[in-house]
Amino acid sequence: MSAEQLPALVVVAPLVAAPVALLARRALPAWMVATAACGFSFVAALALAVQVTSGGAVSYALGSWPPPWGIEYRVDVLSAFVLVLVSGVATVVAPFAWASASAELERERLYLFYALYCLCVAGLLGMTATGDAFNLFVFMEIASLSSYVLIALGRDRRALLSAYQYLVLGTIGATFYVIGIGLLYLMTGTLNMADMAARLSDISSTRPVLAALAFITVGVSLKLALFPLHLWLPNAYTYAPSAVTAFLAATGTKVSVYVLLRFYFGVFGTRIVLEELPMSQILLALSVVAIVTASLVALWQADLKRLLAYSSIAQIGYITLGISMASREGLTAAVVHLFNHGITKGALFLLVGGVALRAGHAGFDRLQGLARTMPLTSLGIVIAGLSLIGTPGTAGFVSKWYLVLGAIEAGRWWLAAFIVATSLIAVAYIWRFVEAAYLAPLGGATPRAGEAPAAMLVPAWILVAASVWFGFDTSYSVQGAARAAALLLQ
Amino acid sequence: MTAAASHYSYWITVLLMVAGLYIVIARGNLVKKLIGLSIFQTSVYLLYIAPGKLIGGTPPILAEGFRLYSNPLPHVLILTAIVVGVATLALGLAIVVRIREAYGSIEEDEILAADRAAERRPAESR
Amino acid sequence: MSQDEGRYWLDRPENVAKLYRGLWIVGVLLVLADLVVHRHAEAGFDGGFGFYGVYGFVACVALVLAAKLLRRAVMRPEDYYDR
Amino acid sequence: MIAELPAGLILVAAGLALPLLPRAARSPVAAAAPLLAFAQLLWIGPGYVLEKDAFGFTLQLVRTDRLSLAFGYIFTIAAFLNAIYAWRVREGIEPPAALVYAGTALAAVFAGDFLTLFIYWELSAVASALIVWAGGSARAYGAGMRYMAVQLGSGMLLAAGAALRYAEAGSLAFEHVGLGSPGGALLFLAFGIKCAFPLLHNWLQDAYPEASATGTVVLSAFTTKLSIYALARGFAGTEMLIWIGAAMTAFPIFYAVIENDLRRVLAYSLNNQLGFMVVGIGLGTDMGLNGAVAHAFAHILYKALLFMSMGAVLLRAGTVKGTELGGLYKSMPLTAGLCMVGAASISAFPLFSAFVSKSMVLVSAAEQGYTFIWLVLVFASAGVFHHSGIKVPFFAFFAHDSGIRCKEAPAHMLVAMALTALLCVGIGVFPGALYAILPMPVDYVPYTASHVLAQLQLLVFSGLAFSWLKRRGIYPPEMRSVNLDADWFYRRLGLRMARALAALLQRLFDAGREASRQLGEAGAALLERLHGSEGVLARTWSTGGMALWAAILLAAYLLLYYADKVDRGFIFLLILPFLIGALGLWADSRRRDDD
Known part of the structure; x- marks a missing residue:
């Protein structure tokens, strides 16, 4: 196996695993295939990351058609970084899904769940690895369609409406995206992103190109749940099965952020997006509003899972805030927060999944005195919550640090103060959990069956440990992000 | 021919797009929404395919006497897009069936009202 | 309390009075020592006879009187903040 | 290997490991870890630097020099004494939190840059808040919350100041800062909060006395002295500190006279003692700085001793309220004696520790021509004797007999107190040992006939004033009460204002909702009309609205x-x-x- 084939292998492994899991028709083999495929992708992604760090971008021509005629898979520092996050989280969530999905779904149809999971992973990895704009759309739809079904599998009937709404919105988003690509294709005659960028440089201010930018921006904003296009997200995350929520929250929106970065900086170019158009101001305004409103809404949620969903919207706001700065620090912050928030939120949703397994759902009435019956789960939530706040010594601090640095570098003091101040809202909503779990007396509705099974607890704690680890050892996350930022700004 | 008339395919595209989106926004019936969504997606097919056809162009088969070819790539792309569209529609309808089973209705405002009522009930009894 | 009545030297008021008088004697002796010991002034005027004694006494009386006034202004029942 | 590990992290690691150890091993480990850290500090000595690349910077995790080492030594000694004192406390959050707190404070002292400092600053704040909460009462919970908010606020200011500083100076190195820039001002405020500057001080008197008997001892040692260190490092010679420090020495003693809770009296006197150090830093002369550091060193010991004795009283008699105590010397003679050693030390009796440290600050102030400041400091010295030296032992152990008969303090507490007392006297008798570790060369002789005589006069006549007022019945009696202080602004006024504001907002919100409802009826607020009026941002939207x-x-x-x-x-x-x-x-x- 040579390094040139890795970009394809990363994607192909889960893609092939999906029909295999389908054919297995039984839960256990399907699960094993899915886990193995995710693990394989993770290893391949790590190998790719090593490869691109030392030797530059890796390109793979699908079907041996050289780009720009054929479809090119192209992995550079940024995409390798996202690939590692997606496949890594997928690998951690897969063992969790065994215990969690078994409890939440019908046993006879479990194999379908794992097949869909593989498809979703393949879609997200494909979006990241491909260098072809239309191919990206296809993978986007693979990931989206499978995630609609996965969300609809939730136990609550509201999961159905959430999935439906997500389907409609997701399809509108994807269609907007493909309209944008169509306009770009009309103007450049190519679908290869690198080629497109080269050809766009002369005609970037023409009307169709600007329309394409608008369509792609709105389409991708829908997918990444940028305020005010976030409305599908809270319900989808709240009512989906726990494993699905954790996986999607950690990866789904992050890959969309990646797509946005790719198009802004890799295709349209900084000059047109951020200098000629008021793009950065719009993005900044939307991010600021997203952070404030979503954080405040989170504060009053009656359900921990829904609270975390709203907090995700706020955290995405921090990522887009970093993008809007369009500086080295800002982009580093965006990319590193994409990574750090992925693992932190993944950890939180996995732990909450454990609570939901024992209690039915994660409403605050079920959390009173939880620390007494589920001490490890509660502790994990607090630690990951600290990372969400951005406490020093956690991964979240690193992201916030670079955001503040970027704001200061740009001379925007109010923005630096804003970032610090809004972290206080995060303190408040995490405090609600601390208060309920640690300080309140044991409630009548609090689950008493003890900790979640080890198969769920161990993956969750791996991510908790990771969100602490990356607060101290930033050599991978920050250096990777900094390299990616440098690449984007070239 | 005026510019507007010569680009009539674009006008049809825009019309389909807006009509489809309008249905999605304005109609409360979940099935009608999906129909609107399909119309919306259809506009994209047209957007891609229309410019691929050149007036007087032939299928791209090299042969004596033909110098003007149509671009085949959009057709191929849209074939994929159609597959995606069909899959989306099928999945959407399947979900609507399940919604109908769970709520007994496919009117969105009724479903939302039912959810809201269900959320309020435990709060009042407390 | 009654069974250790008188067992402790300090419980008897006359002993406390003895201590009090003794302390005055020590104080007076210390001030008189100013005549013998060469005083090295720190701030200029503190080399004067009995400066520290007078300052200490006056300062503490003033402190306590001021604190009594302060108490009128700031004292609240013990459960003030709990209400 | 052990040299590679910052000394503070030895304590942190031991603290985190503590709950996992068998119960019998916990106290020995808690006592051994500070000794290990102390030995390591002795071994590496000044001039050691440990750097690590993180966050795109080169962080100085450890930077030792004479200033930081002086604080390092006393922090490890204090942690050791605390461990002995709390030998029997093996359960709960307090023992690990105490070690982590000491460790992070120690690590903060050796931080060579603001980022490292900030991280340990915040961690020590969280760990110390846990100790306050470990007090267990509802009041401790409330006080802990307020304490946490203030400490985290200080951290926030530190972060903002460091960021500004980075923009101004292009470096995060923790060197002399000065007040000349906005970044410097924010850092000054951050340090000032933790140092309990006047009007920023109330978290101290509020929280410390609510911790457990053992917890207060731990708390008294680290937080404020960390900020003294930070001020000495960053703001030596800042004249404003002289005035702030003088105010700090003077005003708490008035409160101390009328305060009933004896541990709160000690908290006020803690505040007052910090004032002497702040003045020394503000003077910025060699002798002033030496005085500040020496006084911090001595202060940690005698303040710990005083809190230890009151902790023992709390443990045995169940209260430390002046109104309920008295005559305890009959039951706890050893504790009473050790308490009086602490009282003599804080009052700066000759042969006790503060005599050789505080006087350096006074002499330095006089030499620099700050006569008024000098007078205030002398007044405050008399006042200290008055409330910490006389009032605390008097009302606890003497005064009228309250009838409480209890056991003498447990052996491990007596041992800890005796060791601490020994150190207090040792410093007083052999000041050379303390002077040898001070940051600047020392050229000061405390034991001159003139100095001894002046000090004795001052103290004896302060004592006479107390006895005279007491016998005349002028002395204010102890009363069960709460005395309003600057915390009234946030505990009462702030609360009321917040409530009023909330009510106002509610009314505005209602009015706004009503207005928008009317607008909606006019057909203008289309979305509002379509979707009802509750929680627009929070509720489930219809698909159409989203699209x-x-x-x-x-x-x-x-x-x-x-x-x-x-x-x-x-x-x-x-x-x-x-x-x-x-x-x-x-x-x-x-x-x-x-x-």
């Missing part, structure tokens, strides 16, 4: 892009579909209302 946002945003982007390129007709064409859509929506909603 409408996508359309609106698309239109907005297109408009913005084309704004300067395109004729109005085109813009109109773009808006038209959405206008039609909005109209349709409205018509649709009307239709459904009619149904």
Whole structure:
């Protein structure tokens, strides 16, 4: 196996695993295939990351058609970084899904769940690895369609409406995206992103190109749940099965952020997006509003899972805030927060999944005195919550640090103060959990069956440990992000 | 021919797009929404395919006497897009069936009202 | 309390009075020592006879009187903040 | 290997491991870890630097020099004494939190840059808040919350100041800062909060006395002295500190005279003692700085001793209220004696520790010509003797007999107190040992006949004033009470204002809602009308509403892009579909209302 084939292998492994899991028709083999495929992708992604760090971008021509005629898979520092996050989280969530999905779904149809999971992973990895704009759309739809079904599998009937709404919105988003690509294709005659960028440089201010930018921006904003296009997200995350929520929250929106970065900086170019158009101001305004409103809404949620969903919207706001700065620090912050928030939120949703397994759902009435019956789960939530706040010594601090640095570098003091101040809202909503779990007396509705099974607890704690680890050892996350930022700004 | 008339395919595209989106926004019936969504997606097919056809162009088969070819790539792309569209529609309808089973209705405002009522009930009894 | 009545030297008021008088004697002796010991002034005027004694006494009386006034202004029942 | 590990992290690691150890091993480990850290500090000595690359900076995790080492030594000694004192406390959050707290404070002292400092600053704040909470009462909970808020606020200011500083100076290195820049001002405020500057001081008197008997001892040692260190490092010679410090020495003693809770009296006197150190730092002379550091060193010991004795009283008698105590010397003679050693030390009796440290600050102030400051400091010295030296032992152990008969303090507490007392006297008798570790060379002889005589006069006549007032019945009696202090502003006024503000906001919000409802009825607020009026941002939207946002945003982007390129007709064409859509929506909603 040579390094040139890795970009394809990363994607192909889960893609092939999906029909295999389908054919297995039984839960256990399907699960094993899915886990193995995710693990394989993770290893391949790590190998790719090593490869691109030392030797530059890796390109793979699908079907041996050289780009720009054929479809090119192209992995550079940024995409390798996202690939590692997606496949890594997928690998951690897969063992969790065994215990969690078994409890939440019908046993006879479990194999379908794992097949869909593989498809979703393949879609997200494909979006990241491909260098072809239309191919990206296809993978986007693979990931989206499978995630609609996965969300609809939730136990609550509201999961159905959430999935439906997500389907409609997701399809509108994807269609907007493909309209944008169509306009770009009309103007450049190519679908290869690198080629497109080269050809766009002369005609970037023409009307169709600007329309394409608008369509792609709105389409991708829908997918990444940028305020005010976030409305599908809270319900989808709240009512989906726990494993699905954790996986999607950690990866789904992050890959969309990646797509946005790719198009802004890799295709349209900084000059047109951020200098000629008021793009950065719009993005900044939307991010600021997203952070404030979503954080405040989170504060009053009656359900921990829904609270975390709203907090995700706020955290995405921090990522887009970093993008809007369009500086080295800002982009580093965006990319590193994409990574750090992925693992932190993944950890939180996995732990909450454990609570939901024992209690039915994660409403605050079920959390009173939880620390007494589920001490490890509660502790994990607090630690990951600290990372969400951005406490020093956690991964979240690193992201916030670079955001503040970027704001200061740009001379925007109010923005630096804003970032610090809004972290206080995060303190408040995490405090609600601390208060309920640690300080309140044991409630009548609090689950008493003890900790979640080890198969769920161990993956969750791996991510908790990771969100602490990356607060101290930033050599991978920050250096990777900094390299990616440098690449984007070239 | 005026510019507007010569680009009539674009006008049809825009019309389909807006009509489809309008249905999605304005109609409360979940099935009608999906129909609107399909119309919306259809506009994209047209957007891609229309410019691929050149007036007087032939299928791209090299042969004596033909110098003007149509671009085949959009057709191929849209074939994929159609597959995606069909899959989306099928999945959407399947979900609507399940919604109908769970709520007994496919009117969105009724479903939302039912959810809201269900959320309020435990709060009042407390 | 009654069974250790008188067992402790300090419980008897006359002993406390003895201590009090003794302390005055020590104080007076210390001030008189100013005549013998060469005083090295720190701030200029503190080399004067009995400066520290007078300052200490006056300062503490003033402190306590001021604190009594302060108490009128700031004292609240013990459960003030709990209400 | 052990040299590679910052000394503070030895304590942190031991603290985190503590709950995992068998119960019998916990106290020995808690006592051994500070000794290990102390040995390591002795071994590496000044001039050691440990750097690590993180966050794109080179962080100085450890930077030793004479200033930081002096604080390092006393922090490890204090942690050791605390461990002995709390030998029997093996359960709960307090023992690990105490070690982590000491460890992070120690690590903060050796931080060579602001980022490292900030991290340990915040961690020590969290760990110490846990100790306050470990007090267990509802009051401890409330005080802990307020304490936490203040400490984290200080951290926030530190972070902001460090960021500004980075922008100003291009470096995060923790060196002399000065007040000349906005970054410096924020750092000054951050340090000032933790140092309990006047009006920023109340967290101290509020929280410390609510911790457990053992917890207060731990708390008294680290937080404020960490800030003294930080001020000495960053703001030596800042004249404003002289005035702030003088105010700090003077005003708490008035409160101390009328305070009933004896541990709160000690908290006020802690505040007052910090003032002497702050003045020394503000003077910035060699002798002033030496005095500040020496006084911090001595202060940690005798303040710990005083808190230890009151802790023992709390443990045995169940209260430390002046109104309820008295005559305890009969039951706890050893504790009473050790308490008086602490009292003599804080009052700066000759042969006790403060005599050799505090006087350096006074002499330095006089030499620099700050006569008024000098007078205030002498007054405060008399005042200290008055409340810490006389009032605390007097009301606890003497005064009128309260009738409480209890056991002597447990052996491990007596051992800890005896060791601490030994150190207090040792420093007083052999000041050379303390002077040898001070940051600057020392050229000061405390034991001159003149100095001894002056000090004795001052103290004896302060004592006479107390006895005279007491015998005349002028002395204010102990009363059960709460005394208002600067915390009233946030505990009462702030609370009331917040409530009033909340009510006002509620009213505004209601009015706004009513207004928008009326607007909606006029047909203007289309979305409002379609979706009812509760929690627009929080509730589940209909799919149509969501999709409408996508359309609106698309239109907005297109408009913005084309704004300067395109004729109005085109813009109109773009808006038209959405206008039609909005109209349709409205018509649709009307239709459904009619149904």
